[in-house]
Amino acid sequence: MKVTLEWLKKYIDFDYSADELAHHLTMLGLEVDSINQIDYQFDNVIIGQIESIEKHQHKPQLSICHVQVGSQRVSLVCGAPNVIPGMKVPVALTGAKLPHDITISAANIHGYKSQGMICSEAELGLSSQNDVIMELPENAPIGQDLKRYLGSGETVIEIDVTPNRPDCLGVFGIAREIAALIDSKIARPEIHLKESASLKIEDCIQVDIQNPESCPRYTARYIQGVKIGPSPRWLIQKLQAVGIRSINNVVDITNFVMMETGQPLHAFDYDLLQDQKIIVKHATEGEKFVTLDDKEHTLTSERLLICDGKKAIALAGVMGGVNSEISSESRNILLESALFNPTNIRRTSKALDLSTDSSKRFERGVDPEGMVYALNRAAELVCELAGGELAKGYIDSYPVQIPTRKIALSIDRTNHVLGTSLDKATIEKLLNRLEFITTAKDNDRFDVDVPTFRVDIEREIDLIEEISRLYGFDKIDSRIYSQLPLTLQQDPGEKFRQLVRDFIVRLGYNEITTLSLIAEAHAKKFTIYRPVKLKNPISEEMGTLRTSIVPGALQIIKWNKNRKIKSQNLFEVGNIFYFNSKQNDAHREVTKIALLKTGSVRSNNWIESSRETTFFDIKGDALSLLRQLNLNHFKMRAATVEFLDREQSVEILISENIVGYLGALSNKIQTEFDIEDTVYVAEFDLNALYQNYNWEKISQPVSKFPAVIRDIAVVVDQKLTTEKVEDVIWRAAGSYLQKLILFDVYRGKQIAADKKSFAFTLTFQSDQKTLTEQEVESNIQNILHALKTKLNAHLRA
Amino acid sequence: MTLDIKEISSQLEKLKQDFQDDISGNKGSNLAEKIRIKYLGRKGQLTSLFALLGKVPAADRPVLGKQLNVLKQLFQQEIDKLAELESEQPQCIDFFDRSLPGVTKETGTFHPLYQVLEEIKGIFVSLGFTIESGPELETDYYNFEALNIPKDHPSRDLQDTFYIDDDLVLRTHTSPVQIRTMEKLKPPIRMIAPGKCYRKDAIDATHFPLFHQVEGLCVDRGITFADLKGVVEAFAHRLFGKNIKIRFRPSFFPFTEPSAEYDFSCVKCAGKGCNICKGSGWLEISGAGMVDPAVFRYVNYDPEEFTGYAFGMGVERIAMLKYQVADIRDFYENDLRFLKQF
Numbered sequence A: 001m002k003v004t005l006e007w008l009k010k011y012i013d014f015d016y017s018a019d020e021l022a023h024h025l026t027m028l029g030l031e032v033d034s035i036n037q038i039d040y041q042f043d044n045v046i047i048g049q050i051e052s053i054e055k056h057q058h059k060p061q062l063s064i065c066h067v068q069v070g071s072q073r074v075s076l077v078c079g080a081p082n083v084i085p086g087m088k089v090p091v092a093l094t095g096a097k098l099p100h101d102i103t104i105s106a107a108n109i110h111g112y113k114s115q116g117m118i119c120s121e122a123e124l125g126l127s128s129q130n131d132v133i134m135e136l137p138e139n140a141p142i143g144q145d146l147k148r149y150l151g152s153g154e155t156v157i158e159i160d161v162t163p164n165r166p167d168c169l170g171v172f173g174i175a176r177e178i179a180a181l182i183d184s185k186i187a188r189p190e191i192h193l194k195e196s197a198s199l200k201i202e203d204c205i206q207v208d209i210q211n212p213e214s215c216p217r218y219t220a221r222y223i224q225g226v227k228i229g230p231s232p233r234w235l236i237q238k239l240q241a242v243g244i245r246s247i248n249n250v251v252d253i254t255n256f257v258m259m260e261t262g263q264p265l266h267a268f269d270y271d272l273l274q275d276q277k278i279i280v281k282h283a284t285e286g287e288k289f290v291t292l293d294d295k296e297h298t299l300t301s302e303r304l305l306i307c308d309g310k311k312a313i314a315l316a317g318v319m320g321g322v323n324s325e326i327s328s329e330s331r332n333i334l335l336e337s338a339l340f341n342p343t344n345i346r347r348t349s350k351a352l353d354l355s356t357d358s359s360k361r362f363e364r365g366v367d368p369e370g371m372v373y374a375l376n377r378a379a380e381l382v383c384e385l386a387g388g389e390l391a392k393g394y395i396d397s398y399p400v401q402i403p404t405r406k407i408a409l410s411i412d413r414t415n416h417v418l419g420t421s422l423d424k425a426t427i428e429k430l431l432n433r434l435e436f437i438t439t440a441k442d443n444d445r446f447d448v449d450v451p452t453f454r455v456d457i458e459r460e461i462d463l464i465e466e467i468s469r470l471y472g473f474d475k476i477d478s479r480i481y482s483q484l485p486l487t488l489q490q491d492p493g494e495k496f497r498q499l500v501r502d503f504i505v506r507l508g509y510n511e512i513t514t515l516s517l518i519a520e521a522h523a524k525k526f527t528i529y530r531p532v533k534l535k536n537p538i539s540e541e542m543g544t545l546r547t548s549i550v551p552g553a554l555q556i557i558k559w560n561k562n563r564k565i566k567s568q569n570l571f572e573v574g575n576i577f578y579f580n581s582k583q584n585d586a587h588r589e590v591t592k593i594a595l596l597k598t599g600s601v602r603s604n605n606w607i608e609s610s611r612e613t614t615f616f617d618i619k620g621d622a623l624s625l626l627r628q629l630n631l632n633h634f635k636m637r638a639a640t641v642e643f644l645d646r647e648q649s650v651e652i653l654i655s656e657n658i659v660g661y662l663g664a665l666s667n668k669i670q671t672e673f674d675i676e677d678t679v680y681v682a683e684f685d686l687n688a689l690y691q692n693y694n695w696e697k698i699s700q701p702v703s704k705f706p707a708v709i710r711d712i713a714v715v716v717d718q719k720l721t722t723e724k725v726e727d728v729i730w731r732a733a734g735s736y737l738q739k740l741i742l743f744d745v746y747r748g749k750q751i752a753a754d755k756k757s758f759a760f761t762l763t764f765q766s767d768q769k770t771l772t773e774q775e776v777e778s779n780i781q782n783i784l785h786a787l788k789t790k791l792n793a794h795l796r797a
Numbered sequence B: 001m002t003l004d005i006k007e008i009s010s011q012l013e014k015l016k017q018d019f020q021d022d023i024s025g026n027k028g029s030n031l032a033e034k035i036r037i038k039y040l041g042r043k044g045q046l047t048s049l050f051a052l053l054g055k056v057p058a059a060d061r062p063v064l065g066k067q068l069n070v071l072k073q074l075f076q077q078e079i080d081k082l083a084e085l086e087s088e089q090p091q092c093i094d095f096f097d098r099s100l101p102g103v104t105k106e107t108g109t110f111h112p113l114y115q116v117l118e119e120i121k122g123i124f125v126s127l128g129f130t131i132e133s134g135p136e137l138e139t140d141y142y143n144f145e146a147l148n149i150p151k152d153h154p155s156r157d158l159q160d161t162f163y164i165d166d167d168l169v170l171r172t173h174t175s176p177v178q179i180r181t182m183e184k185l186k187p188p189i190r191m192i193a194p195g196k197c198y199r200k201d202a203i204d205a206t207h208f209p210l211f212h213q214v215e216g217l218c219v220d221r222g223i224t225f226a227d228l229k230g231v232v233e234a235f236a237h238r239l240f241g242k243n244i245k246i247r248f249r250p251s252f253f254p255f256t257e258p259s260a261e262y263d264f265s266c267v268k269c270a271g272k273g274c275n276i277c278k279g280s281g282w283l284e285i286s287g288a289g290m291v292d293p294a295v296f297r298y299v300n301y302d303p304e305e306f307t308g309y310a311f312g313m314g315v316e317r318i319a320m321l322k323y324q325v326a327d328i329r330d331f332y333e334n335d336l337r338f339l340k341q342f
Ligand SMILES: [Zn+2]
Pocket: B266, B267, B268, B269, B270, B271, B272, B273, B274, B275, B276, B277, B278, B279, B281, B282
């Protein structure tokens, strides 16, 4: 909502500068977004008086005006028809500046030397009036700078009005707030109407509200014989300052009064109405209507229409129809000032995607007692600026009276909510300044009458807010309330999440956070479920909720690769989404942990050379994480997900449930995301890990007896997995075997082509005694025997 | 004379340990060759042990033989590896160059947004708040209705919402967690709800469709606006220091009344006016207020018995102020050169 300082001062007298006013309004809840000075767009234009006029010798439509400008007398060529001797006019002499970067220089016009020009309002950027010279009042001082004479322009204050304050969508409303601040009252312009003696409103129009639930009140006036034309400069200037384009005098007046009072008005061309009737009723299903902006709408029966005897003429409260629009030919007009149901208007505005200055006000609520004033104010201005004969009386169809509100307010309650100790007199005074009428009931309670323009005030708490707002939040002393129990339970899930992130960072990963909105094509590739799509996305690329963290993270990998960062360890903990076809298509939201690794695991340095990341690096990181979390009872098996490489991938299970997967991305995905170096990923379900996590940690004594370490190397079939060999070793070894580490895998000349060699370090230890050589040796023999019989494995010679 | 195989085994064990120490110890020049001579040379320590084979009982010979061979192979492999490394390495025979670069490791980092979020959480936990969470995919009821934002009400325009269908939205704030927590627990409640939120904003330097919010709620008997001011001030002082001033000004939120916006004095210019605060000396932080009685009715709390306050804050906003980040997109680009600064 834009207002100007100059406009406000018409109704309330105050001394604040624009900056001071902005501060006070902001602290009152009317946040000022900006202050802008609208200046005139001309410079060095002075006031002159035409002394005499002669016709141009060859061009009779041109006059040569001899103009007194104070210091000198100049001769100016002029084409306008309205110049007469004695007239005071704006004069732009050589060197003056006009809008659109025009600088005046002496010109030779049809053989006559002109030293400048006499200006119209349009030429000065003051209005669109371009066919006549601007006429200045008789007392305008000759030679004075025009800017100084006209006074300042408009200081535009833009206010961010919250949805609960429709009263402040009018200059009156903001003036009232200032009045409350300085403990004063606003002065609304008094209205003096000259009504016709013979022409009566009842003879001109009949109003029938058929749906009073959607239109509780309808008022109207009729004016005959108006002259539609351009608006005067002051009106255009005010409307322009608040961002409304000038159309013609009658339309401008309806807009001006709306801006002034907050009550939207509409003017119809009376001669285009049939049967001298206004009928307010809902549309018939499927009815078509063309609004002023030339758009055709198909309506449902919920839409409210203003109709004449035959047809619809306006979409009630939103926009008029093209079929009854005021035009330059209009002679007789009907002014409407009505009240419409806020919800109905909002639904219409949303459904038709048509938001107007009018609908914005109606959907928030307008003063049910304010429409007659607005109607009369507009009628007065039309008679003044467009002439015409005002019919006697006005229509006021008000089928269902809107009750005024009386609210009980407790002083105790007020102080209880605010943490203040305001007394009765202070509270009463604050409310009165806001035009609430208070009646004391007892020592603690008031009855408060709410002014009709405050449609937002319905409950005691609304009054308490009003009191606190005007009293000032800064005057409420803050307090640290410490009597709440300090033993409220923290959520362990939150702590677990923190723990996981800590461990991952220790593994050398950089945490990222990516947008959960991705392209549907990407979302589909990382799930077996139906992705969740947005109904109203910003774009297709951000149209679907992620089904995995990986596709979003791959974009980050690409971003960094493009910036020559080849090696990356990234992780994110975040939610993914899908519809679960196995559970009635219910939507699911699951927290995932994703690790991504690419490039080399070690950078080149003068001691060691770099090494490329392998499958076993991501596997190792995943294992480290699981072990850190004491989750040792997991299993791994070949993964079945499509986006991973068929060989270099596994899924991870805890008690037969899949809790995650890891591996290299498939070539297909690498190609689709246009990433050359292999990316290794691991993704876990946070909640599944959490379910298996044991918070209790009980210390285990460490053995006091020495460990015995032995290495063995065995030759096995090429196709035998490490897992199987290790499994046999663990089963064959007694309880003394504590640790089994594979330290070498060899394939080559020294052994048969279809064989490979595994070398293990075995650590034996007892927590009861020092192990003897025989005990260890017998263990080793058992192991070798088992390897031989079960896997046909031989000790390497 | 026969030797006890057990004794030789433990000798072997010790030899292996010595070897490991030598090979992983300080690098000298030609270390590989020195170690080879020491262990595997003609008079090497391992070589000489092979001579003992003949002195153990015949039955033990194969076992010992195997052990010796395994060890020999291991030694040879390790020495070869070392030799290979040495041949690639710059030699520093003449003097120890202590200015050669140390071998550093790339460490992990937490995302700056989450570093700030953890700090915020830490402050509120120390003030006695619990941390609660809820879904990002939320129903219309929790995101709007129960927060006193009815359908067809202009207050819905305060936020541009992403819809999945008529009933399902991406939450526009973490306030639904208030409702879920109040449904679950009876007062006293003192909680914060941190998390991701979504708004259909066009992306620019200060807007991103995804952002992180922390919403706080405190409900009990006798809670007042003065308590709200107290807790926000305590938070501001802990986060930005004692000199920060806090300003509350009236505003409107459907779920609080009275409603306020709160501002901090500018963290850069201390209120004098600069580019960050656009000359005003104040930084808008977020909204707050006393819980609207209508919200209490949705969760079956008696508004006559209980009062409460709620407040919100944007993690991005605070992180931008704290780290002087000018563009919100920096947080979501995840450029490693940016992330590693924190
Ligand atoms: Zn500043």
